[in-house]
Structure formats: structure tokens, C-alpha cells
Amino acid sequence: MAEPMKIRARMVDGTAHIVVLMIHPMETGQRKDPRSGQAYPAHFIQHVTATVNDKPVLNVQCGPAISKNPMFGFRVKGAKAGDKLVVAWEDNKGEKSRTEATIA
Amino acid sequence: MNHLRRLILKGGGAGGVLACALAAGLLRPTLAQAADWNKAAFESKNLADALKSIGADGAAESAEILIKAPEIAENGAVIPIEVTCRIAGAESIALLAEKNPFPLMAHAELANGTEGYLNTRFKMGQTSVVKVVVKAGGKHYIAGREIKVTIGGCGG
Numbered sequence: 001m002a003e004p005m006k007i008r009a010r011m012v013d014g015t016a017h018i019v020v021l022m023i024h025p026m027e028t029g030q031r032k033d034p035r036s037g038q039a040y041p042a043h044f045i046q047h048v049t050a051t052v053n054d055k056p057v058l059n060v061q062c063g064p065a066i067s068k069n070p071m072f073g074f075r076v077k078g079a080k081a082g083d084k085l086v087v088a089w090e091d092n093k094g095e096k097s098r099t100e101a102t103i104a
Numbered sequence: 105m106n107h108l109r110r111l112i113l114k115g116g117g118a119g120g121v122l123a124c125a126l127a128a129g130l131l132r133p134t135l136a137q138a139a140d141w142n143k144a145a146f147e148s149k150n151l152a153d154a155l156k157s158i159g160a161d162g163a164a165e166s167a168e169i170l171i172k173a174p175e176i177a178e179n180g181a182v183i184p185i186e187v188t189c190r191i192a193g194a195e196s197i198a199l200l201a202e203k204n205p206f207p208l209m210a211h212a213e214l215a216n217g218t219e220g221y222l223n224t225r226f227k228m229g230q231t232s233v234v235k236v237v238v239k240a241g242g243k244h245y246i247a248g249r250e251i252k253v254t255i256g257g258c259g260g
Binding site: 015019025026029030041046049052055057058059060061062063064065067068070071072073074075076077078079 | 140181182201205208216222
């Protein structure tokens with residue numbers, strides 16, 4: 001079970017500034033086990049989606065080059081304090097996580 | 105060329121390394137669930153192919169894309185980058201690192217009021233130019249910036 005994301009969402013001058021932190025190893029598939037010489041299998045988030053009041057605002061496709069424990073910051077104009085923000089990700093092994101937050 | 109030869113030699117020696125090179129390919133069938141993940145683009149091994157597969161070849165250089173990132177990144181595994189696009193109506197932002205094994209790092213689609221802004225952290229294997237491609241009004245714009253890396257972050 002994936003750990004919940006940490007989300008900070010607050011209004012700054014009429015724009016919602018949102019920062020999401022996810023806990024994920026983001027294994028590239030390039031790193032090798034020094035003993036066996038085998039590469040650690042790739043394990044990374046491929047999709048990150050965000051919705052505000054059920055309307056999609058962000059849809060990111062990621063490669064393994066995003067850092068471990070990925071962070072995404074984005075800004076949504078027209079959102080209001082109290083709006084429901086839902087962020088979800090899915091990785092290449094089919095693991096999923098979904099976290100809700102309220103824009104403050 | 106020599107670099108490639110070196111890799112192949114190493115591969116033969118360790119027995120399993122060729123498998124490593126193929127591993128990415130072999131593992132893909134399990135990725136089927138993420139149906140709309142742009143596999144071709146993320147597996148492109150050079151910048152030109154990656155740009156082409158996101159439909160951004162021939163993108164116009166633009167000074168309206170601001171890239172905030174360190175000039176020298178000591179740790180290639182965690183490089184912060186902040187992209188601000190002043191072109192109105194940005195629809196998507198793509199991040200690419202020219203010399204990464206797979207240049208395309210992320211491709212973000214923006215909708216319903218999301219501004220042309222993205223802040224994230226990425227990995228880079230070696231000093232390289234980072235390109236940012238923004239799609240706005242059906243057109244692609246590109247900007248680039250070199251980031252020097254002291255310790256690579258792609259493993260190995």
C-alpha cells in the first residue's frame with residue numbers, strides 16, 4: 001500500500017498554488033546491484049493526475065528521470081478556497097495512490 | 105562509438121548486462137495498464153526522436169519560457185527545476201534532458217485554468233542541456249539551459 005501523498009494547496013492572489021509530494025522509489029532500471037551485476041528493475045510513477053472539483057487540471061506522464069519521492073508544484077487559476085483537490089498516481093507496476101485535499 | 109563498444113564488452117563480461125539493456129523492453133508488457141503512457145516518446149534515446157514523438161519537432165525558440173534551475177547541480181539525482189511560461193494559453197509542458205539515457209523526463213498536460221508553470225525535481229546522468237517544450241495555441245515553443253552535474257543520478 002502506497003503511503004499517502006503530502007499536499008499543500010493554498011490561494012495566492014487568486015491562484016491556487018499546489019505542491020504535492022509523493023513517496024516513491026522511482027527506480028530507473030539503470031542502477032545495478034553491485035554484487036550480481038543485474039539491474040534493479042524499473043519501478044517509477046508513470047501518471048500523475050490532479051482534479052479540482054472533479055475537473056482535470058493536470059495530467060503528467062512521467063519517465064524514470066523524475067527524482068525519488070517526486071514533487072510536483074503547479075498553479076491553478078480560477079480555483080477557490082474550499083475546492084476539493086484530488087491527486088492520484090499510477091506506476092509502471094500498476095500500483096496506485098489517491099489523496100484528497102482541500103484548497104486553503 | 106568507443107563508448108558503445110565499451111558497453112558491449114562490459115555486457116559480455118558480466119553476462120547479464122545485455123539483459124539489462126533489454127530489461128526495459130522486456131518489462132514493458134506489465135505496463136499495459138497505463139494505456140495512454142506515451143511509450144515511444146519515453147523510450148526515445150535521443151532528443152530529436154523524443155521531440156518528434158511528442159509532436160514537437162520544429163518547435164520555435166522562445167524567450168518567454170523561464171527555466172529556474174541550478175547552474176551546477178552537485179547531486180544529479182535531485183535537481184530542482186521550475187518552469188514558468190509567459191506565453192498565454194499553455195496547454196502542455198515537456199521536460200527533456202539531452203544526454204539522459206531516455207531524454208524525455210515528463211510531459212504535463214494542463215487544463216481548466218492551470219497556469220504555464222511547473223515545479224519538480226529530476227535526475228540527470230551527466231552535464232547536459234535541459235530543454236523545455238511548451239505547447240500553446242497548437243504551437244510548440246522550446247527553450248533550453250545547460251545544467252552541470254558533478255555526480256550523476258542515473259545509477260550505474
